[in-house]
Amino acid sequence: MRPVAIARVVGVLAFAAVVNFGCKTKEPAATGAAAKPANPNLAKSWRFEQGGWIFVHLQGSPTDVGFQHGSLLAPEIADAFETVKLTATHSTKKPWEFFREASHSMLWPKMDAEYQAEIRGIVDGLASKGVRMDVDDVVALNAFEELPDYYVPWYNDQHKIPGPKITSPGNCSAFVATGSYTRDGRIVIAHNNWTSYLTGERWRIVFDLVPQRGHRILMDGFPGVITSDDDFGVNDAGLMVTETTITQFYGWDPNGKPEFERSRKALQYADSIDEYVRIMRDGNNGGYANDWLLGDRKTGEIAQFEQGLKHDRLWRTKDGVFVGSNFASDPQVLAEDTHFDSRDRSSSPNARRDRWEALMKDNKGKIDVEAAKTFMADHWDAFDRKAGPSERSLCGHTDVSPRGVKEWEWEPFYPGGAVQGKAMDSQMAGAMQFVARLGHPCGEDFRAAPFLKAHPEFAWQASKLIDMKAGPWTQFQSDQRAAQ
Numbered sequence: 232m233r234p235v236a237i238a239r240v241v242g243v244l245a246f247a248a249v250v251n252f253g254c255k256t257k258e259p260a261a262t263g264a265a266a267k268p269a270n271p272n273l274a275k276s277w278r279f280e281q282g283g284w285i286f287v288h289l290q291g292s293p294t295d296v297g298f299q300h301g302s303l304l305a306p307e308i309a310d311a312f313e314t315v316k317l318t319a320t321h322s323t324k325k326p327w328e329f330f331r332e333a334s335h336s337m338l339w340p341k342m343d344a345e346y347q348a349e350i351r352g353i354v355d356g357l358a359s360k361g362v363r364m365d366v367d368d369v370v371a372l373n374a375f376e377e378l379p380d381y382y383v384p385w386y387n388d389q390h391k392i393p394g395p396k397i398t399s400p401g402n403c404s405a406f407v408a409t410g411s412y413t414r415d416g417r418i419v420i421a422h423n424n425w426t427s428y429l430t431g432e433r434w435r436i437v438f439d440l441v442p443q444r445g446h447r448i449l450m451d452g453f454p455g456v457i458t459s460d461d462d463f464g465v466n467d468a469g470l471m472v473t474e475t476t477i478t479q480f481y482g483w484d485p486n487g488k489p490e491f492e493r494s495r496k497a498l499q500y501a502d503s504i505d506e507y508v509r510i511m512r513d514g515n516n517g518g519y520a521n522d523w524l525l526g527d528r529k530t531g532e533i534a535q536f537e538q539g540l541k542h543d544r545l546w547r548t549k550d551g552v553f554v555g556s557n558f559a560s561d562p563q564v565l566a567e568d569t570h571f572d573s574r575d576r577s578s579s580p581n582a583r584r585d586r587w588e589a590l591m592k593d594n595k596g597k598i599d600v601e602a603a604k605t606f607m608a609d610h611w612d613a614f615d616r617k618a619g620p621s622e623r624s625l626c627g628h629t630d631v632s633p634r635g636v637k638e639w640e641w642e643p644f645y646p647g648g649a650v651q652g653k654a655m656d657s658q659m660a661g662a663m664q665f666v667a668r669l670g671h672p673c674g675e676d677f678r679a680a681p682f683l684k685a686h687p688e689f690a691w692q693a694s695k696l697i698d699m700k701a702g703p704w705t706q707f708q709s710d711q712r713a714a715q
C-alpha cells in the first residue's frame with residue numbers, strides 16, 4: 232500500500248503544479264487588460280446567501296461547472312470534507328485511505344467521462360483557492376452516502392473482517408401527491424432531510440445548474456457533491472424528484488456505477504418517469520438504495536420507484552399520493568434486499584409512515600405548499616399517540632429521544648434528525664422554484680455546547696458539531712442573482 236500511496240501523492244502535486252501554471256498563463260499581463268475576469272472559467276457563475284442557504288449558479292462545460300463549484304464553495308467543501316472524514320472513519324474504523332482506494336479502483340473507472348471531467352474541475356477550482364484535495368478525495372466525498380454504510384458492510388462480509396455493526400441509515404420524510412389529493416389537482420412534493428446533525432448542518436447549498444448538455448437543474452445539495460444526495464430537485468423538463476432511503480438495506484455490486492452519478496445523471500437527462508427509472512437502473516450498484524418519489528408536471532403523474540439491488544418496483548398514478556419515511560413496501564425487496572421489520576409499529580420508519588397516512592387522509596383535497604410546510608414540521612408520535620418531537624415525528628429530533636433508532640445504529644440521544652426541508656408544486660416546478668428552510672423545519676434551534684455537556688458520549692463529534700439554527704422558509708428560483 233505504502234509505495235502506491237506515495238506515488239499518488241507525488242502525482243497529485245505534479246498535477247496541481249501544472250494547473251497553477253496553466254491558470255497563470257491565462258491571466259492578463261500585469262501591464263494591461265485589468266478589466267478581464269481573473270479566471271474565465273468563473274465568468275458565468277455566481278454565489279449569494281439567503282436564509283442561511285448558499286445559492287450557487289453553475290453554467291457551462293463539465294470542466295467549467297466543476298471549476299465553478301470548487302472555487303465558489305472552497306471553504307465549505309474543505310469543512311465538509313473534514314466532517315465526512317471524521318464520520319466515515321469513526322463509524323467504520325477504517326482509515327480515510329480505504330475510501331480513497333475504493334474510489335480510485337472501484338468507482339472512478341465506472342464513471343462517465345462527463346462526470347469525471349466535472350470532478351477534475353472541482354479539484355482544480357479548489358486548488359485555485361488553495362484547498363488541496365485530489366480526485367480520489369473528491370470522489371470519496373461524493374460517495375459519502377454509499378461507501379461507509381453500503382460498501383463497507385459488504386466488504387467486511389466478503390473478506391470475513393470483523394468490524395463494527397453498520398446498517399444502512401434511514402434518511403428523510405417525504406411525500407408526493409396529485410389529483411384529488413391536492414388543492415389544485417396538480418402535483419405537490421416535499422421532503423425533509425434526516426441525517427446526523429454533523430453533516431446535516433452543512434447541507435445548505437442550493438445548486439442552480441445549467442449544464443452544457445441535458446436539462447437545467449435546481450436542487451439542494453452538499454458542498455463538493457455533484458448530486459443533490461438527500462435528494463430534492465427539479466429539472467426544466469418538469470421532472471420533480473425526491474426520495475427516502477430504504478432502512479436496513481443490504482447489498483453491493485462492485486461492478487456497478489456510483490449512485491451519486493446515476494442520481495445526478497437521471498435528474499440531468501430524464502424528461503419522463505420512465506427515463507428516470509431507466510437511468511437509475513443502468514449500472515445499479517446498490518449504493519444508497521432509495522424509494523424515489525417522482526412527479527412529472529407535464530402529465531400530472533406521480534410515481535414511487537423502490538430500488539433494491541435484487542428487486543425493484545414502480546408504482547404510478549395520476550390520482551393519489553406516495554409517502555416515504557424509510558420503509559420498503561414491496562414484499563420481495565423487503566425480504567431479499569433488507570433486514571427491516573415492517574411489523575414493528577414503534578420504529579421510526581413505521582411510526583412516521585402511520586403519521587403520513589393519517590395526514591394524507593385527513594388533508595385529502597387540501598394539500599398545497601403551505602400544508603406541506605406544516606407536515607414537514609409535524610411533531611406527532613403516532614405510536615405513543617402524543618405530541619412532541621422525537622425519532623418518531625416527521626420532523627425528527629433523535630437528540631431528545633432516550634430510545635435512539637436501533638435500526639440505524641443511532642444510540643439514545645443521537646444528534647440526528649430533520650436538518651432542513653423543501654417543498655414545491657407543479658406551478659413552481661414550471662418556474663424552476665422551490666421553498667426551503669434550513670435547520671429543523673419546525674423552527675427549533677439545536678445548540679451544540681449544552682448538548683455535548685449533557686451527552687459526553689458524543690465528544691468525538693466536538694471538533695465539528697456546531698449550532699444548527701433554523702432559518703425562515705425561503706423561496707429560490709433558477710437564475711436568481713441575489714437575495715430577495
Ligand SMILES: [Zn+2]
Nearest residue numbers: 620626671673
Ligand atoms: Zn421539529
